Amino acid sequence: MGLFSKDIKTMNDLFVHTLKDIYYAEHQIVKSLPDMVKKATDSSLKQGFQSHLGETKNHIARLEQVFKLHGVKAEGVNCPAIDGILEEADEIAGEVEDKAVLDAALIAAAQAVEHYEMTRYGTLIAWARQLGRADCASLLEQNLKDEKAADTKLSSLAERGINAKAA
Amino acid sequence: MGLFSKDIKTMNDLFVHTLKDIYYAEHQIVKSLPDMVKKATDSSLKQGFQSHLGETKNHIARLEQVFKLHGVKAEGVNCPAIDGILEEADEIAGEVEDKAVLDAALIAAAQAVEHYEMTRYGTLIAWARQLGRADCASLLEQNLKDEKAADTKLSSLAERGINAKAA
Numbered sequence: 285m286g287l288f289s290k291d292i293k294t295m296n297d298l299f300v301h302t303l304k305d306i307y308y309a310e311h312q313i314v315k316s317l318p319d320m321v322k323k324a325t326d327s328s329l330k331q332g333f334q335s336h337l338g339e340t341k342n343h344i345a346r347l348e349q350v351f352k353l354h355g356v357k358a359e360g361v362n363c364p365a366i367d368g369i370l371e372e373a374d375e376i377a378g379e380v381e382d383k384a385v386l387d388a389a390l391i392a393a394a395q396a397v398e399h400y401e402m403t404r405y406g407t408l409i410a411w412a413r414q415l416g417r418a419d420c421a422s423l424l425e426q427n428l429k430d431e432k433a434a435d436t437k438l439s440s441l442a443e444r445g446i447n448a449k450a451a
Numbered sequence: 452m453g454l455f456s457k458d459i460k461t462m463n464d465l466f467v468h469t470l471k472d473i474y475y476a477e478h479q480i481v482k483s484l485p486d487m488v489k490k491a492t493d494s495s496l497k498q499g500f501q502s503h504l505g506e507t508k509n510h511i512a513r514l515e516q517v518f519k520l521h522g523v524k525a526e527g528v529n530c531p532a533i534d535g536i537l538e539e540a541d542e543i544a545g546e547v548e549d550k551a552v553l554d555a556a557l558i559a560a561a562q563a564v565e566h567y568e569m570t571r572y573g574t575l576i577a578w579a580r581q582l583g584r585a586d587c588a589s590l591l592e593q594n595l596k597d598e599k600a601a602d603t604k605l606s607s608l609a610e611r612g613i614n615a616k617a618a
Contacts, residue, residue: 290548368535403566
């Protein structure tokens with residue numbers, strides 16, 4: 285990204301830029317999840333992170349299909365938002381010793397990641413439709429559906445016992 | 452925050468830490484919104500940002516009530532997540548020249564902020580209830596309700612014309 289130039293001229297440029305942003309974010313998430321699997325104590329949570337790692341790899345593959353359909357090379361751009369969210373997740377995990385409290389903190393951190401992805405996919409779907417790319421929108425919708433399901437699953441793990449164990 | 456100590460021992464410590472995180476975030480948002488008001492072209496969007504600035508100040512006041520009820524001094528802690536989200540918003544806005552495309556980019560940036568707040572308030576409400584602080588949960592729920600409404604309003608502004616103008 286050229287910070288001192290005006291590189292985004294059209295809605296299409298904005299769509300492609302944001303696609304690259306979430307592509308970078310999904311890669312960073314793939315790098316972070318193994319550490320979350322390792323840190324989690326509750327077996328359902330550990331397994332949840334493990335299966336989300338597989339899903340995240342599918343998301344990357346779907347994004348590559350979107351790039352291809354749209355005729356653009358698949359590549360990432362720096363995304364300070366996901367970097368900040370993951371940095372905060374790492375910091376907080378480093379400050380918690382008790383395993384049950386750590387599980388609660390990991391859920392909160394993962395939900396912040398899911399919400400970032402949900403907002404970006406929501407935006408990309410609306411823009412893809414506006415640009416007449418129903419084919420791209422449909423792939424992006426599948427990713428969004430997974431992120432929403434992952435968020436709901438994390439809430440239910442928290443409510444079904446992890447928060448109570450921590451408190 | 453002490454990065455090399457384990458400062459968070461209990462669920463209550465985690466709750467207070469996250470309260471300080473969102474308190475810092477709301478302050479950063481108050482600082483950023485006037486710039487978004489200035490950059491927005493669509494009059495409904497400009498007005499939406501302006502009214503959200505007022506709401507955000509109310510959120511800070513409500514958080515101060517939560518700190519007070521919980522017997523903790525109101526203060527912020529660094530929050531790399533919101534810093535990253537706002538940095539990205541600023542970067543993207545700096546790269547867009549066309550006013551209609553900039554409005555679409557500003558909506559996306561603001562929705563990323565709303566989603567961050569929604570996830571943090573959702574977590575804090577669950578933890579407050581777990582800790583037996585229904586009084587705190589009820590105040591936090593009012594903030595969450597506003598953030599959700601702001602997000603819905605932004606989606607409807609995008610869909611009711613801003614994206615079409617930009618495309």
